[in-house]
Amino acid sequence: MDPIFLMNNLWVIMGFILVILMQGGFILLEAGSTRMKNAGHIAGKTIFTLGIASLVFWAVGYGFVYGTSAGGVIGVSDFFFGDFTTIFDGLAGSVDFIFQLAFAAIALTIAFGGFAERAKLAAYVVFAVLFSAFVYPVVAHWVWGSGWIAALGKQDFAGSTVVHLTGAMAAFAATLLLKPRIGKFNKDGSPNELAGHNQVYTALGVLLLWVGWFGFNGASTFGVDDAFFGFAILNTQLAAAAGAVAALLIAWAALGKADVPTMLNGALAGLVAITASAAFVEPWAAVIIGAVGGLAVFYSMKFFEKKGIDDPIFALSVHGAAGIWGTLSTGFFATPELAAMNGGQAGLFYGGGLTQLGVQFISVAACGLFAFIASYVLLLVTRSLIGGLRVSEEEEIMGLDISEHGSYGYPESISASVKKVNTGA
Amino acid sequence: MRNVRSLPSYQTYDEIRWNREREYKQAADNIKRLNDAHDRWMTETISLAVEKVEREQGRVPAPFTFVVMGSAGRREQAIWSDQDHGLIFMGSNMMYKEYFLRLGEEIREGMAAVGYPRCEGKVMASHPRWCHSAGEWKEQIDDWIQKDEWATLRHLLTFIDARALLGERMLLNRVKSYVFQQIAGNPCLLGRLAENTSRLQQATNAFGKLLTEEKGPYTGFLHIKDVGLFPYIHAMRLLAMKEGIHETSTLERMKQTAAQYPFVHAKIQPFYTLLNLRASFWEHHRTYEDVHYIPVRTLSKDRKKRIKTALQQGKQLFQQTKKVIESGEK
Numbered sequence: 001m002d003p004i005f006l007m008n009n010l011w012v013i014m015g016f017i018l019v020i021l022m023q024g025g026f027i028l029l030e031a032g033s034t035r036m037k038n039a040g041h042i043a044g045k046t047i048f049t050l051g052i053a054s055l056v057f058w059a060v061g062y063g064f065v066y067g068t069s070a071g072g073v074i075g076v077s078d079f080f081f082g083d084f085t086t087i088f089d090g091l092a093g094s095v096d097f098i099f100q101l102a103f104a105a106i107a108l109t110i111a112f113g114g115f116a117e118r119a120k121l122a123a124y125v126v127f128a129v130l131f132s133a134f135v136y137p138v139v140a141h142w143v144w145g146s147g148w149i150a151a152l153g154k155q156d157f158a159g160s161t162v163v164h165l166t167g168a169m170a171a172f173a174a175t176l177l178l179k180p181r182i183g184k185f186n187k188d189g190s191p192n193e194l195a196g197h198n199q200v201y202t203a204l205g206v207l208l209l210w211v212g213w214f215g216f217n218g219a220s221t222f223g224v225d226d227a228f229f230g231f232a233i234l235n236t237q238l239a240a241a242a243g244a245v246a247a248l249l250i251a252w253a254a255l256g257k258a259d260v261p262t263m264l265n266g267a268l269a270g271l272v273a274i275t276a277s278a279a280f281v282e283p284w285a286a287v288i289i290g291a292v293g294g295l296a297v298f299y300s301m302k303f304f305e306k307k308g309i310d311d312p313i314f315a316l317s318v319h320g321a322a323g324i325w326g327t328l329s330t331g332f333f334a335t336p337e338l339a340a341m342n343g344g345q346a347g348l349f350y351g352g353g354l355t356q357l358g359v360q361f362i363s364v365a366a367c368g369l370f371a372f373i374a375s376y377v378l379l380l381v382t383r384s385l386i387g388g389l390r391v392s393e394e395e396e397i398m399g400l401d402i403s404e405h406g407s408y409g410y411p412e413s414i415s416a417s418v419k420k421v422n423t424g425a
Numbered sequence: 426m427r428n429v430r431s432l433p434s435y436q437t438y439d440e441i442r443w444n445r446e447r448e449y450k451q452a453a454d455n456i457k458r459l460n461d462a463h464d465r466w467m468t469e470t471i472s473l474a475v476e477k478v479e480r481e482q483g484r485v486p487a488p489f490t491f492v493v494m495g496s497a498g499r500r501e502q503a504i505w506s507d508q509d510h511g512l513i514f515m516g517s518n519m520m521y522k523e524y525f526l527r528l529g530e531e532i533r534e535g536m537a538a539v540g541y542p543r544c545e546g547k548v549m550a551s552h553p554r555w556c557h558s559a560g561e562w563k564e565q566i567d568d569w570i571q572k573d574e575w576a577t578l579r580h581l582l583t584f585i586d587a588r589a590l591l592g593e594r595m596l597l598n599r600v601k602s603y604v605f606q607q608i609a610g611n612p613c614l615l616g617r618l619a620e621n622t623s624r625l626q627q628a629t630n631a632f633g634k635l636l637t638e639e640k641g642p643y644t645g646f647l648h649i650k651d652v653g654l655f656p657y658i659h660a661m662r663l664l665a666m667k668e669g670i671h672e673t674s675t676l677e678r679m680k681q682t683a684a685q686y687p688f689v690h691a692k693i694q695p696f697y698t699l700l701n702l703r704a705s706f707w708e709h710h711r712t713y714e715d716v717h718y719i720p721v722r723t724l725s726k727d728r729k730k731r732i733k734t735a736l737q738q739g740k741q742l743f744q745q746t747k748k749v750i751e752s753g754e755k
Contacts, residue, residue: 190644253631255639 015219025208032201037399040409064137110167113315160276160326168320180310239290243270246294266294273326331357432472
């Protein structure tokens with residue numbers, strides 16, 4: 001066997017493992033960012049929705065993304081994937097499949113950020129199936145399959161749009177339909193702090209995601225040729241670093257306090273932003289892209305809160321705002337050499353004019369709009385199927401650990417007052 | 426200061442509260458008038474408490490003075506204010522202490538009924554730490570200084586704002602003079618006290634915008650006491666301790682030290698500005714919790730500018746004072 005072929009496959013499998021481990025990062029990030037009474041639920045749902053995403057992606061998702069294209073809109077073959085003889089993108093078909101599956105699962109986990117602390121368990125189950133079948137695969141087909149946006153020459157190396165913006169738009173639709181958590185806003189619209197219960201978890205979650213991102217972006221080279229993955233990883237590291245520093249500095253300057261959750265979101269925003277452009281830009285541009293991501297996430301968090309939108313995990317800002325910026329960034333910073341290597345054209349700052357920026361803009365608008373509308377409609381379908389998306393007021397107050405699963409993530413630590421609700425009239 | 430024997434003018438705490446509710450609107454926008462009124466309401470309450478305890482336990486066994494501390498001590502109370510008080514009595518009989526602690530309890534309950542919430546930090550005459558004979562007070566002050574811990578030095582700073590509201594003023598003067606002697610004989614102590622209060626809350630952000638509350642029911646409001654008044658209060662308390670000034674009002678402390686410390690003079694007007702700003706929003710203030718919050722979005726550009734200047738001046742005053750104290754240590 002060709003050793004390069006083998007190494008390519010091993011590298012991508014390594015990437016798959018790292019991306020699956022990012023789910024562990026999300027578990028810690030989300031559990032740490034929410035309250036104790038929902039911790040077991042938040043952690044547990046991530047695992048079973050990973051299961052649902054895997055099964056649905058295997059059954060239909062992969063076929064919708066990479067099957068024979070029906071008019072550039074959706075794939076219509078390769079369902080129930082299992083052919084060990086295929087070669088796709090220079091990889092064993094199974095290797096390519098499993099790597100793509102991990103991305104689909106990440107998009108779903110991002111979408112569930114908008115559900116946090118108030119959605120019924122059944123809503124997770126039904127929407128996991130619908131999103132994994134009908135939202136993510138469509139966008140992925142448009143950009144990464146043989147879809148109409150791919151034909152325009154869109155640059156989205158590892159999925160600022162496909163994974164992050166798509167997930168964020170679903171989270172946006174969910175948070176609009178679910179409405180804010182009890183106690184998040186006062187009658188005059190002013191927000192309250194519903195602080196996450198463990199910043200250490202959140203920080204560890206971010207670090208785990210950061211490391212996992214080396215698989216997310218690094219293995220999106222689909223091979224080890226020229227060790228180009230090292231360049232993608234270098235850009236990833238710089239953008240994350242710049243995002244964390246920029247978010248910390250802007251929070252410190254604007255609020256007078258170096259807010260830890262904002263800084264952590266800055267690191268993630270840097271990672272999300274560089275996801276589209278890791279293979280297209282020079283390291284100095286990666287620093288700028290990450291830093292702008294870090295600044296954008298700060299203002300985006302404030303914006304959504306001011307608008308009365310409750311985004312407990314900051315999915316809209318971290319994955320939405322930074323996802324949009326990251327996708328547009330290649331339209332500014334893509335170098336001619338890297339564009340020639342990886343597709344599309346040079347960006348505005350490298351004499352490429354507005355062409356690539358225009359393509360990036362169209363793709364952000366089209367994918368974002370589709371993901372939002374499709375998710376909104378599918379959430380309405382989910383709502384009618386299960387009789388409402390949101391748990392009752394009493395269930396929300398007692399916490400989803402006990403209301404949806406019958407046991408607490410922290411049984412010894414839940415205060416008597418919360419337990420009392422459970423035994424009240 | 427009135428004598429306890431000519432009071433009370435009311436039969437119940439409720440009557441005092443009703444009277445307070447009737448009167449406060451006329452005094453709310455003027456610091457002096459408002460604090461005169463507070464003194465009146467508190468004195469009536471204490472007198473009534475004394476009368477009740479005397480009915481229960483017999484006549485007050487020894488001369489005493491009832492002191493108020495915190496904003497009441499400094500005559501800087503807003504319309505709603507919590508309790509901060511203590512008792513100094515003559516003699517050292519343990520029976521006296523029991524009696525005065527009981528009196529402290531009655532005063533605490535009476536003041537709560539009149540509308541002064543209990544002090545969360547328990548700075549109240551009902552607590553053994555704040556109810557002593559003059560001799561015990563001196564021992565406690567020695568103990569606080571010797572222990573030299575953050576909490577004990579904070580107690581000492583609290584005590585320095587004590588003002589006699591009722592009874593024998595000389596008891597307080599005697600204890601305070603003792604504190605001033607200790608400070609004069611211990612050059613490091615003032616530095617430690619300055620350190621104790623040196624955490625100043627940031628008033629504006631790096632872009633020069635007033636830093637308001639980010640979350641909660643006071644979103645967009647400025648906490649004028651934490652951000653604006655405290656630097657002035659802390660600075661002038663330190664200078665008063667250095668110079669042995671018995672006066673407790675920040676403005677009076679400023680006036681008495683301005684000749685010796687020229688930098689103080691320019692800070693009088695900005696401190697007034699902040700006090701008047703809070704008073705001008707009295708109609709928005711319905712409870713003790715919201716009494717220091719200013720809705721920044723309702724302020725004109727010019728007023729915001731004046732506030733920012735006053736906030737900067739307060740910070741400068743504290744820093745200049747700290748320098749004076751540090752130079753005295755060398």
